[in-house]
Amino acid sequence: MTFLKALFLALVVTLTLFIIVYIHIVIALSIYNLARYKVKEKKNPFLYGWEYKGKSVLKLFASIFILLHFLLFIDYYRSYINEKTKYHDAKVYYVVGMIPHTYSVLLGRFFTPLNPLFLSITKPTNAMKEYLFEKGIQHIPNTDGERELWEYEWFFYPYAIRFSDMYDKYYMKRLYPTAQISKGTYDYLYKRSERLYEIIEALNTKKIADLYREADSIKKIPLMAYYYREKAQWLSQPTPTNIISEVEKMKIWEESGALERKIKEWLQALPNRMDYQMQFQEWGNTNLKALLKVEATRQFIVLRLMQDELYREIYANKFHCNNETSRDYINLRNRFIMGGKNSILDRWSNIGGSKEAYILQGDFKDDSNSDFFRVILKKYCSVEVLGISKYASEFHEKNILDPNKKIIKILETGDIK
Known part of the structure; x- marks a missing residue:
């Protein structure tokens, strides 16, 4: 009965997706034909190429489309509805929703959320997912973190892939002047950021009865934490006072620091939870590369959060070369960078993750904040840390320090050693 219900829902979703995809193809071909034949031929450009051979092509395309989606459904069904998993009544809706969710993820990998193709497809697929999500979570207790994991996967992850959002900094800063940001847009982003924190909190405080979904949550927590940090950073950037006052902005900055x-x-x-999951052969042995990627991402975002905390300590006159935050930052940074003792990036690189490891290392060490603290620790604490930026030079260090004269003044007048 469970399978038949899931199969029926999957068929409805697949046919809906077929209509969506078909409409997009027709529009694309119509535009192409309009440009190609409007001068050379008198035939209707919106029909040319379809009126003669369109029926047979459509039948073939529909058959292949439905077959591929059926195979996708079977794969998801076997993965999430079996004797080892929990909440099968909920999983029926989850498995079906993973079909349109696949579209969101694929589009999220190759397009920004501002791309017209991304928007035109994800809007209807999100509507389908919202319906299935509301139906599915009714079968999961409020005390189980799988509800929040499900919400993150479907409604945040497609945007988090590229650390972007429909209303995030790429939208605000690159496409529109700051003065044009509406209060409604800012409030939307703020509420979305709040909800993301609540999801992270739930996944770290609630139990997940389905151990395989628990493993999924562990793999996703580092990325969602990074996504939250990026959104929190944007919220604390200068904004017109007609949207939010400086007092409110400072309050948000302080609140985000606590969170x-x-x-x-x-x-x-x-890592303690990771060690627990290593007991499962399906994840611990056959996917060591995936586990190392999770750990590398975890260390990456912890370093980022430590840098944010160091900035806050400096402004509060609490920075010290030998306090807990500084020691933890120095130790983790030297263990993260390739060439450091037990470097996670070295381990990841050695088993086939070389390209990704080098990209992640470059994202960290070439970041202006990472380079700023490398220079600060060397100049004021006499501590050398790994991770020299590819831009490093005396001229570069001057450019790093000059815009931060207020911070330098605090460091030079305080007792930091």
């Missing part, structure tokens, strides 16, 4: 510290604590405790 980031909590997230950092959860991330630092995550």
Whole structure:
């Protein structure tokens, strides 16, 4: 009965997706034909190429489309509805929703959320997912973190892939002047950021009865933490006072600091949960590369959060070369970078993750904040850390320090050693 219900829903979703895809193909071909034949031929450009051979092509395309989606459905069904998983009544809706969700993920990997193709397809697929999500979570207790995991996967992850969002900084800063940001847009982003924190909190405080979904949550927590941090950083950037006052902005900055510290604590405790999951052969032995990627991402975002905390300590006159935050940052940074003792990036690179490891290392060490603290630790604490930026030079260090004269003044007048 469970299978037949899931199969029926999958068929409805597949036919809906077929109509969506078909409409997009027709529009694309019509535009192409309009440009190609409007001068050379008198035939209707919106029909040319379809009126003669369109029926046979359509039948073939429909058959292949339905077959591929059926195979996709079977794969998801076997993975999530079996004797080892929990909440099968909920999983029926999850499995069916994973079909349109696949579209969101694929589009999220190759297009920004501002791309017209991304928007035109994800809007109807998100509507389908919202319906299936509301139906499915009715079968999962409020005390189980799988509800929040499901919400993150479907409604945040497609945007988090590229650290972007429909209303995030790429939309705001690159396409529109800051003065044109509406209050409604800012409030939307703020509420979305709040919800993302609640999801992260739930996945670190609630139990997940389905151990395979627990493993899924562990793999996703580092990325969602990074996504939250990026959104929190944007919210604390200068904004027109007609949208939010400087007092409110400072309050958000302080609140985000407290939340980031909590997230950092959860991330630092995550390896214990990873060790627990290593007991499962399906994840521990056959996917060691995936596990190392999770750990590398975890260390990456912990370093980012530590840098944010160091900035806050400097402004509060609490920075010290030998306090806990500084020591933890120095130790983790030297273990993260390739060539360091037990470097996670070296381990990841050695088993086939070389390209990704080098990209992640470059994203960290070439970042202006990472380079700023490398220079600060060397100049004021006499501590050399790994991870020299490819831009490093005396001229570059001057450019790093000059825009931060306020911070330099605090460091030079305080007792930091």
